[in-house]
Amino acid sequence: MEYPVTYEMYQEFLRQGKFIGLKCNGCGSIIFPPQAICKDCGGKDLANTPIGNTGHIRTFTVIRVPPEGFQPNYVVVMVELDGGAWVVGRLMDIDPDRAGFDIIGKKVEMEPISINFSGRPDEETYILGFRLKGGVK
Numbered sequence: 001m002e003y004p005v006t007y008e009m010y011q012e013f014l015r016q017g018k019f020i021g022l023k024c025n026g027c028g029s030i031i032f033p034p035q036a037i038c039k040d041c042g043g044k045d046l047a048n049t050p051i052g053n054t055g056h057i058r059t060f061t062v063i064r065v066p067p068e069g070f071q072p073n074y075v076v077v078m079v080e081l082d083g084g085a086w087v088v089g090r091l092m093d094i095d096p097d098r099a100g101f102d103i104i105g106k107k108v109e110m111e112p113i114s115i116n117f118s119g120r121p122d123e124e125t126y127i128l129g130f131r132l133k134g135g136v137k
């Protein structure tokens with residue numbers, strides 16, 4: 001099976017601060033992160049589509065016991081992108097102990113976070129990060 005978006009493409013787009021998703025030519029659904037088949041109709045006729053890098057926080061949690069390789073504490077948000085997809089990423093520039101319900105609904109912009117799990121040079125992985133538009137009050 002041929003994937004419309006490879007892992008390498010996905011990482012390169014993230015590095016540039018861009019989201020690339022898929023649009024189903026069968027039902028019009030936006031799929032992110034990219035998958036081999038449409039989540040709504042099971043269709044395989046999918047095409048690359050840019051889905052923008054801004055959205056609104058819909059919910060969040062504070063991670064105090066992180067997976068290996070991550071430093072606690074940090075805030076993870078679920079964001080509804082203006083382009084239609086829902087994604088999960090880390091919210092930067094906020095004190096996790098001060099994150100409250102007032103951040104729900106706030107506008108955010110995506111910014112990739114570079115993490116090097118192996119410690120070897122040139123092996124950065126990019127994960128989704130977000131910053132509050134207009135900064136922190």
Ligand SMILES: [Zn+2]
Pocket residue numbers: 024025026027028029038039040041042043
């Ligand atoms: Zn579909």
